[in-house]
Amino acid sequence: MSASWQNNPGNGNGPFRSSQVEPEILPPEGSGDTQQQAYYYQPPQPQSMPPPQPARKPRWAYAPATYILVAINCLVFLGMLFSGVSIIEPTPRQLLFWGADYGPYVLYLGEWWRLLTATFVHVGIIHLATNMWCLWNLGLLGEPLIGPFGMFAAYILTGIGGNLLSTAVHPGSPGGLGGIVGAGASGAVFGLAGALIILLKSPLLPLPKIEVQRLRKSVIWFAVLNFVIGAGTWVAGTAIQIDNMAHLGGFLSGLAFALPLVPRIGARREVFLRRRWIAVLGMSFLLLLLAFGVHSFYAEGRPHF
Numbered sequence: 148m149s150a151s152w153q154n155n156p157g158n159g160n161g162p163f164r165s166s167q168v169e170p171e172i173l174p175p176e177g178s179g180d181t182q183q184q185a186y187y188y189q190p191p192q193p194q195s196m197p198p199p200q201p202a203r204k205p206r207w208a209y210a211p212a213t214y215i216l217v218a219i220n221c222l223v224f225l226g227m228l229f230s231g232v233s234i235i236e237p238t239p240r241q242l243l244f245w246g247a248d249y250g251p252y253v254l255y256l257g258e259w260w261r262l263l264t265a266t267f268v269h270v271g272i273i274h275l276a277t278n279m280w281c282l283w284n285l286g287l288l289g290e291p292l293i294g295p296f297g298m299f300a301a302y303i304l305t306g307i308g309g310n311l312l313s314t315a316v317h318p319g320s321p322g323g324l325g326g327i328v329g330a331g332a333s334g335a336v337f338g339l340a341g342a343l344i345i346l347l348k349s350p351l352l353p354l355p356k357i358e359v360q361r362l363r364k365s366v367i368w369f370a371v372l373n374f375v376i377g378a379g380t381w382v383a384g385t386a387i388q389i390d391n392m393a394h395l396g397g398f399l400s401g402l403a404f405a406l407p408l409v410p411r412i413g414a415r416r417e418v419f420l421r422r423r424w425i426a427v428l429g430m431s432f433l434l435l436l437l438a439f440g441v442h443s444f445y446a447e448g449r450p451h452f
Contacts, residue, residue, distance in 0.1 A: 212298035213286025217279050223267045224275050235271045239328040248310045250326035251319035254445050266306035268330040278332040285339040292346050292410040300427045305338020305400040307434055312396025315441045329390045334397030340370045341401025351413030404430045
């Protein structure tokens with residue numbers, strides 16, 4: 148969650164030939180070998196069977212991008228702990244020091260890099276554990292469909308998209324008042340969920356249709372349930388709330404990212420690579436355009452949300 152503060156035939160002749168039938172090509176005259184020319188039954192040679200291949204065990208390289216992303220998030224959290232940040236309840240100032248998102252800093256101080264860094268910062272060990280569990284499961288499902296590069300791109304672009312929407316809805320004021328301190332990987336997690344909902348609809352997947360439908364339905368329910376939980380924290384007015392705007396922005400970014408894609412499994416390599424580049428470049432351009440629009444809107448001093 149994104150937390151905020153507030154798988155011979157034969158030739159038909161058979162193996163027998165009569166020894167009384169002369170060969171089609173006789174030996175040279177005077178060779179004296181005519182009586183010895185005969186064909187005899189030769190038992191078929193046993194065909195050597197290839198040795199059984201041992202079953203392949205899953206390797207770490209099966210989803211390297213997912214493992215690396217989880218490791219980065221965990222290393223950042225360890226760095227926070229070693230610097231004295233609380234393992235349960237970090238303060239807003241500590242979160243901002245480590246790169247959390249904050250509308251006034253982004254919009255009025257130009258710290259746009261926070262839209263990215265906030266996707267690796269977490270508000271306590273429980274926040275980290277829940278997000279990494281979701282990222283691990285969705286990543287192992289999604290990375291074979293889009294490849295390691297696609298996984299990195301989806302995480303980064305949808306995470307930025309989620310934080311961009313959160314910043315637009317909670318801009319704060321030029322003096323640093325208002326707004327929310329947002330952090331967490333769940334915007335990117337929701338982005339992966341949105342991308343999977345599109346990709347699991349593809350007819351190219353060499354999987355039983357009922358299995359694909361089951362997986363897709365599970366992803367949809369995951370998104371719906373977490374939206375409801377996020378809304379619940381807002382209604383309850385808890386001190387640390389779930390930023391549903393980051394979830395929604397990430398989810399919509401994931402849908403948009405996956406629209407040009409064909410899944411890596413079942414697609415021709417050249418088609419998949421070309422369309423993946425279209426998705427990455429197209430999504431990057433869209434985010435830049437949206438960021439420019441948000442910045443322009445608030446730079447003109449229009450009323451804040």
